[in-house]
Amino acid sequence: MRIGQANRGRVLEEWINWANNQYRAKGIAFVKKFPTPIKPLKIKGSRIEGFFEEKSALDYIGVYKGIPIAFDAKETREIDKFPLKNIQDHQIDFMEQWTKNGGQAFLIISFVKLDKIYRLNYKTIKDYWETWQKNRGRPGFASIPMLEFERSATLVEPRNGIVLDYLCGV
Numbered sequence: 001m002r003i004g005q006a007n008r009g010r011v012l013e014e015w016i017n018w019a020n021n022q023y024r025a026k027g028i029a030f031v032k033k034f035p036t037p038i039k040p041l042k043i044k045g046s047r048i049e050g051f052f053e054e055k056s057a058l059d060y061i062g063v064y065k066g067i068p069i070a071f072d073a074k075e076t077r078e079i080d081k082f083p084l085k086n087i088q089d090h091q092i093d094f095m096e097q098w099t100k101n102g103g104q105a106f107l108i109i110s111f112v113k114l115d116k117i118y119r120l121n122y123k124t125i126k127d128y129w130e131t132w133q134k135n136r137g138r139p140g141f142a143s144i145p146m147l148e149f150e151r152s153a154t155l156v157e158p159r160n161g162i163v164l165d166y167l168c169g170v
Helices: 008-025 089-100 123-136 146-152
Strands: 028-035 038-044 047-052 060-064 067-076 081-083 104-111 118-119 144-147
Touching: 008 028, 008 060, 008 067, 008 104, 028 104, 067 081, 067 089, 081 146, 089 104, 089 123, 104 123, 104 146, 118 123, 118 146, 123 146, 144 146
Parallel strands: 067 104
Antiparallel strands: 028 060, 038 047, 060 067, 081 144, 104 118
């Protein structure tokens, strides 16, 4: 599954949206993308200028086998790590509250240059996030190494007639 360099974030989201439509059509899951609310300031044709009204939670929220799920789609051009600076504080807070209330939270992370996509659960993200927060400014703590993805993340691939079967193993 090749992700081109141009519009790579849009392509990942399109694949996830396509997978969500397939999950829904098969009666497997119901997952929707929730856009960040934007306050428009100026509209010129199809171009809208504005600002984000509030911080969003995560990109996607839904239900799978009766389990509330929430996740965000992220990408990196790195080949050996995922920089934690790509995650925002409010996203960690949201995942923490979501999992405390019985839901499952995760990130779907595309390593563009490796042509690989992983699903990483919140517990692993939280462990690395907390270590990073305690060691700010010290080298070696600002990312999740690829070894961790190979060890504890799920490789997301086409399966069971789903273009991007990110729910496999949830």
